[in-house]
Amino acid sequence: MRIRPLLLTFACLLTAPAFAANGVISVKSAHDVATTADRLEQALLAKGMKVFTRIDHAVGAASVGETLRPTQLVLFGNPKVGTPLMKCAPGVAIDLPQKALIWEDAAGAVWLSYNDPAYLVERHDLGECGGVPGKVAGALANFARAATQP
Numbered sequence: 001m002r003i004r005p006l007l008l009t010f011a012c013l014l015t016a017p018a019f020a021a022n023g024v025i026s027v028k029s030a031h032d033v034a035t036t037a038d039r040l041e042q043a044l045l046a047k048g049m050k051v052f053t054r055i056d057h058a059v060g061a062a063s064v065g066e067t068l069r070p071t072q073l074v075l076f077g078n079p080k081v082g083t084p085l086m087k088c089a090p091g092v093a094i095d096l097p098q099k100a101l102i103w104e105d106a107a108g109a110v111w112l113s114y115n116d117p118a119y120l121v122e123r124h125d126l127g128e129c130g131g132v133p134g135k136v137a138g139a140l141a142n143f144a145r146a147a148t149q150p
Contacts, residue, residue, distance in 0.1 A: 023119030023120075023123070024113050024119075025115075025116045025140075025141075025144070026112070027112050027113075027145070027148050028109060028110070028111055029102070029109075029110040029111060029112055029147065029148035030149060030150040031110060031147075031148070032070070032104075032110060033070035033072055033102050033103065033104055033110055034072070036102045036110055036112055036148060037072045037102045037147075039146060039147040039148075040074055040102070040112065040144075040146070040147035041054070041074060041076075043142075043143050043146035043147055044074075044143060047143075048078065049077065049078050050076060050079075051075070052076060052077065052097055054074050054075075055072065056071075056072050057071040057072065057073065069104040069105075070102075070103070071101070071102070071103045071104070072101075073099060073100070073101050073102075074099070074100045074102070075099050076097055076098055076099075076100070077096060081132060082096045082097065084132055085126065085132055088127070088129040088132075089124040089126050089129075091124050092124040095115060095123070095124070098114065098115070098136075099114065100112055100143070100144070101113045101114070102147075112144050112148050114140055117133045117134075117137040117140065118133070118137065121133045
């Protein structure tokens with residue numbers, strides 16, 4: 001039975017570099033910020049998700065005479081998934097809808113970051129909520145992969 005964890009580890013090594021810190025998962029993108037955000041929106045819409053808004057923080061910075069590396073935030077969700085979570089723990093609504101931050105670091109690398117569902121389970125004492133958090137984790141990883149891979 002140790003083969004399954006080994007296969008999962010191997011599969012992770014074949015994907016884009018990713019890291020998790022402070023409840024946030026970040027996946028390196030092969031694209032610029034705008035393209036990564038566009039690809040994320042396309043992947044979300046193709047799976048029936050609702051994209052609520054997209055915020056370009058660099059445009060906001062420019063509006064007050066400041067500069068900011070490319071940074072965009074996409075808010076998205078699905079009431080069929082979010083509603084059961086909020087029924088389990090109403091406080092989780094502070095973290096919904098889901099968010100993905102697409103940003104460029106100082107070295108010019110582009111990253112897609114999102115809240116780790118395991119962190120949200122712990123933060124809001126969600127338990128398994130009927131298996132929803134596990135399903136959300138898989139879906140978010142798939143959306144990130146679709147947006148960031150070449």
